[in-house]
Amino acid sequence: xxxxxxxxxxxxxxxxxxxxxxxxxxxxxxxxxxxxxxxxxxxxxxxxxxxxxxxxxxxxxxxxxxxxxxxxxxxxxxxxxxxxxxxxxxxxxxx
Numbered sequence: 007x008x009x010x011x012x013x014x015x016x017x018x019x020x021x022x023x024x025x026x027x028x029x030x031x032x033x034x035x036x037x038x039x040x041x042x043x044x045x046x047x048x049x050x051x052x053x054x055x056x057x058x059x060x061x062x063x064x065x066x067x068x069x070x071x072x073x074x075x076x077x078x079x080x081x082x083x084x085x086x087x088x089x090x091x092x093x094x095x096x097x098x099x100x101x
Contacts, residue, residue, distance in 0.1 A: 013042060013056065 010030065015023045016039065024030060057075050062068035084094065092098040 010028065012025055012028050014025055017023065022037075022039075057068065057071045059065075059068050062071060084090070086100075087094060090100045093100045
């Protein structure tokens with residue numbers, strides 16, 4: 007099975023609300039939870055400022071918008087991540 011990636015809200019009772027349109031296969035699955043940070047103080051609880059596919063005429067326009075939006079997100083990734091991917095992902099020597 008290919009990985010399915012989505013953002014969801016975790017309730018106070020530890021339930022995960024799967025977003026509308028996301029279909030998960032029945033059975034055992036590995037789950038990793040990473041809190042979303044810096045999504046904006048003015049947003050209502052649980053609302054994430056994500057680019058929506060239905061707002062764009064073509065998939066390419068949507069992918070471009072997603073990429074442009076991702077460039078604005080504050081991350082704690084190293085500045086040389088792309089250049090030294092194998093070092094960070096696999097422990098190989100830096101180039």
